[in-house]
Amino acid sequence: MAAHCLDVRGLLCPMPVIRTQARVNQLAPGEELEILVTDPGALRDIPAWCRVHGHEVIATEEGRDETTIWVRVGGAAP
Amino acid sequence: MKEKPRAAALISGGLDSMLAVRVIQEQGVEVEGINFFTGFCVEGHTHAIRQRDQKRPKRNNALWVAEMLGVPLHMIEVVDEYKEVLTNPKHGYGSNLNPCLDCKGFMVRKALEWMRENNFDFLITGEVVGQRPKSQKRQDMPIIQRESGAEDLLLRPLSAKLLPETYPERAGWVDRERLYDFNGRSRKPQMALARAFGFEEWAQPAGGCCFLTDAAYSAKLSDLWRSRGARQYDMDDIMLLKVGRHLRPRPHFKLVIAREEGETRFLEGYRKRFTHLRTVSHGGPLTLVDGETDEDDLLLAARLAARFSSGRAADRVRVSVTDVDGVTREMDVPPLPTSAVSADWYVGA
Numbered sequence: 436m437a438a439h440c441l442d443v444r445g446l447l448c449p450m451p452v453i454r455t456q457a458r459v460n461q462l463a464p465g466e467e468l469e470i471l472v473t474d475p476g477a478l479r480d481i482p483a484w485c486r487v488h489g490h491e492v493i494a495t496e497e498g499r500d501e502t503t504i505w506v507r508v509g510g511a512a513p
Numbered sequence: 514m515k516e517k518p519r520a521a522a523l524i525s526g527g528l529d530s531m532l533a534v535r536v537i538q539e540q541g542v543e544v545e546g547i548n549f550f551t552g553f554c555v556e557g558h559t560h561a562i563r564q565r566d567q568k569r570p571k572r573n574n575a576l577w578v579a580e581m582l583g584v585p586l587h588m589i590e591v592v593d594e595y596k597e598v599l600t601n602p603k604h605g606y607g608s609n610l611n612p613c614l615d616c617k618g619f620m621v622r623k624a625l626e627w628m629r630e631n632n633f634d635f636l637i638t639g640e641v642v643g644q645r646p647k648s649q650k651r652q653d654m655p656i657i658q659r660e661s662g663a664e665d666l667l668l669r670p671l672s673a674k675l676l677p678e679t680y681p682e683r684a685g686w687v688d689r690e691r692l693y694d695f696n697g698r699s700r701k702p703q704m705a706l707a708r709a710f711g712f713e714e715w716a717q718p719a720g721g722c723c724f725l726t727d728a729a730y731s732a733k734l735s736d737l738w739r740s741r742g743a744r745q746y747d748m749d750d751i752m753l754l755k756v757g758r759h760l761r762p763r764p765h766f767k768l769v770i771a772r773e774e775g776e777t778r779f780l781e782g783y784r785k786r787f788t789h790l791r792t793v794s795h796g797g798p799l800t801l802v803d804g805e806t807d808e809d810d811l812l813l814a815a816r817l818a819a820r821f822s823s824g825r826a827a828d829r830v831r832v833s834v835t836d837v838d839g840v841t842r843e844m845d846v847p848p849l850p851t852s853a854v855s856a857d858w859y860v861g862a
């Protein structure tokens with residue numbers, strides 16, 4: 436799966452988004468990030484953040500207690 | 514000079530910043546948004562705690578506004594730096610613990626730093642002259658400009674015609690004639706402009722953008738400061754003040770009692786930091802004890818926990834008490850009668 440993983444379980448929104456942003460900003464276009472979250476609000480906020488920045492949510496998987504979101508970094512190659 | 518000037522906008526999620534951005538976009542300026550998270554923002558977190566809110570996760574309005582406007586939104590955490598603003602505001606507080614004028618100055622200063630690092634040309638905010646009793650009086654506008662260091666790089670598109678000309682106007686990036694002169698607390702001009710722009714929906718302008726404008730929340734925060742003898746807090750404190758009933762039966766300790774399942778689950782996450790109580794013989798919420806307690810205090814805490822359990826009418830309720838080292842013991846206690854629960858034990862109720 437994704438080469439990069441971000442564990443923000445236990446953090447409440449908007450912190451999962453803020454951490455996602457910090458991580459994505461270090462990645463190159465086309466790279467993928469797997470994000471583990473427990474706040475259900477992140478399922479709405481992270482995709483919204485991705486849309487306004489031109490990143491793509493490739494998949495989400497909702498478990499009972501936690502959710503995984505996979506993001507592909509957008510933008511032209513640097 | 515590059516062709517298209519770029520503005521960084523403070524986006525809170527409310528209607529005003531949304532309009533300010535659109536006004537500037539209409540003038541051919543490229544805009545990106547910034548949103549600061551102080552820990553007290555209404556946007557975000559609490560929706561995940563209470564069960565009844567969990568079924569309909571609340572959207573983050575700042576992100577939603579950014580999406581409506583088609584601008585990237587940069588979300589910046591300022592929890593630690595904000596402590597100085599909140600605990601020691603030069604201009605004091607508003608009607609509750611909201612240090613609005615200092616807060617605005619701080620945010621504009623942080624936005625200015627961001628603007629410089631990211632090569633933007635000027636700043637915009639949705640501030641409207643005279644809109645709030647605190648921080649948006651006309652005489653406060655220059656204070657924010659001066660103390661933030663933004664000076665004339667800060668443009669308020671909705672009230673610009675009532676304020677001195679700014680650099681973006683002088684440089685010809687923005688046409689002053691196509692800015693506005695909104696003034697006062699009426700929201701009518703904003704709503705009319707929103708409709709003219711074709712916005713059909715916007716977040717309701719609440720009392721403020723953060724919990725510090727809330728009287729109950731502020732009462733709990735001042736109680737916390739009083740009990741510690743210092744204006745100190747951390748992220749856990751901010752969160753705990755949003756959750757549960759807070760009762761202070763004695764000056765040296767308080768109880769945080771979950772009001773429902775969702776809050777119990779949330780407080781579970783803090784049980785290693787606090788002595789905590791559970792009712793064993795009857796269903797009931799989790800109770801955290803904040804402060805130093807002796808045997809009598811714990812007995813009182815147990816009787817209160819029993820009072821908020823389903824065994825409140827029983828003769829005795831069995832309560833388990835676990836200390837911070839994880840050592841658990843049980844007590845059989847009579848629930849405290851309602852008449853013995855003093856109204857002023859409730860903090861911020």
Ligand code: SF4
Pocket residue numbers: 611612613614616617721722723724725726
């Ligand atoms: S309401 Fe809160 S966030 Fe908004 S200006 Fe006042 S102190 Fe700052």
